[in-house]
Amino acid sequence: MTDVRNARPDSDRGRRMSGIGRVLVTVYGVLALAAVGRSLVQIVERFHEAPLAFSLSALAAAVYVVATVALIRSGRGWYGVAWATIVFEFTGVIVVGTLSFVFPELFPEATVWSWFGFGYLFIPLVLPLLGMWWLALHRPARGEADAA
Amino acid sequence: MIEWFMWVQVGVAVAAGLLCLALGFAGRVPNDLALGALALVELLLLAQLIVAIAAPASGNHATGSVLEFYTYLVGALLLPPAAAFWALIERNRWSTVVLGVAALAVAVMVYRMFQIWTVQQA
Numbered sequence: 001m002t003d004v005r006n007a008r009p010d011s012d013r014g015r016r017m018s019g020i021g022r023v024l025v026t027v028y029g030v031l032a033l034a035a036v037g038r039s040l041v042q043i044v045e046r047f048h049e050a051p052l053a054f055s056l057s058a059l060a061a062a063v064y065v066v067a068t069v070a071l072i073r074s075g076r077g078w079y080g081v082a083w084a085t086i087v088f089e090f091t092g093v094i095v096v097g098t099l100s101f102v103f104p105e106l107f108p109e110a111t112v113w114s115w116f117g118f119g120y121l122f123i124p125l126v127l128p129l130l131g132m133w134w135l136a137l138h139r140p141a142r143g144e145a146d147a148a
Numbered sequence: 149m150i151e152w153f154m155w156v157q158v159g160v161a162v163a164a165g166l167l168c169l170a171l172g173f174a175g176r177v178p179n180d181l182a183l184g185a186l187a188l189v190e191l192l193l194l195a196q197l198i199v200a201i202a203a204p205a206s207g208n209h210a211t212g213s214v215l216e217f218y219t220y221l222v223g224a225l226l227l228p229p230a231a232a233f234w235a236l237i238e239r240n241r242w243s244t245v246v247l248g249v250a251a252l253a254v255a256v257m258v259y260r261m262f263q264i265w266t267v268q269q270a
Contacts, residue, residue: 019242026234026246030227030253037219045213 019073024127024134028068031123035061035112053107053114060112065086071131076140083135090128093117097142098124149208149265150199154258157192161255164189168248177239178247183232186247191252196258197221212264220264224257225243 035080039057047054063085070082097116100107107114117124162183171182200221204210210217231250235243 018238019240020245022234022238022242023245023249026231026249029230029234030249033223037223038216041213041219042183045215138164 015100016107017074021071021134021138024130025068025071027123027127028064028071028131031112031120032061032068034120035064038112039142053111056092056110056113060089060092062138063092067131073133079140082131086128086131086135089124090132093124093128103147149196149203149210149262151262151266153196153199154262157196158255160192161189161251161258165248165251165255168244168251170248171261172241172244172246172248175241176244177241178232178243182244184230184248186228186251189251190225192197193221193225193228193254193258195259197225210265212267217261217264220257220261224254224261227254227257 006053035057039054039061040056042050042054060080067082067089070085093113093116096107096111096113100111100114112120112124116122167185168182171179176182200210200217227250229248237245
């Protein structure tokens with residue numbers, strides 16, 4: 001991460017990644033950190049106990065990391081990635097949250113999405129909604145080149 | 149882990165978090181007070197790291213997963229510097245809110261570390 005991007009305040013990144021958007025990214029980053037840490041511990045210590053739940057934890061953690069990066073980066077490409085990962089997260093928390101109530105035996109161990117993210121103060125449920133709202137308000141400018 | 153020290157640490161982190169949130173919502177850019185509060189949180193985390201390394205030698209062992217404990221501790225140690233860096237790229241009121249969010253996250257993580265050290269869940 002360099003400071004170069006803020007030298008172009010009129011760019012897409014300047015608009016999307018400014019002000020309260022930085023708070024959103026901070027919360028995403030913290031959640032990504034928490035999910036990666038938890039997933040690491042689960043897989044190293046007890047993967048055999050709940051392969052489905054722990055694989056899902058790892059997948060969720062990876063997606064949170066990608067979403068955090070995509071929110072920071074500019075360009076239409078990253079904008080699409082941000083949408084895709086955030087929609088994936090929202091789907092995940094809804095599907096896994098529902099399944100954990102209906103078929104609790106599928107998830108003997110908690111994932112970040114179990115019980116709609118209860119273990120994480122429901123942040124996994126609320127954050128994708130805020131993320132989608134933020135993205136909808138900050139579309140990349142027309143004709144803006146894809147950032148590599 | 150030493151219980152009273154954990155509570156001091158959680159208290160300081162919560163106070164620092166609320167202070168930064170209040171300053172941020174009041175429209176202040178990160179000042180010495182906000183950054184100093186975050187530095188204090190980081191300092192206490194470093195002290196906690198030393199305590200955690202030294203405590204087993206005096207019979208104070210973690211009852212839970214040591215790996216999980218240190219994953220939280222290392223994660224918590226990374227948060228304040230990362231938040232300060234992220235906040236200072238663009239200095240405005242939201243930078244101060246970012247510092248507050250990080251301090252509150254540290255408070256939660258420290259409490260979770262205490263649970264891992266002392267309480268065993270199913």
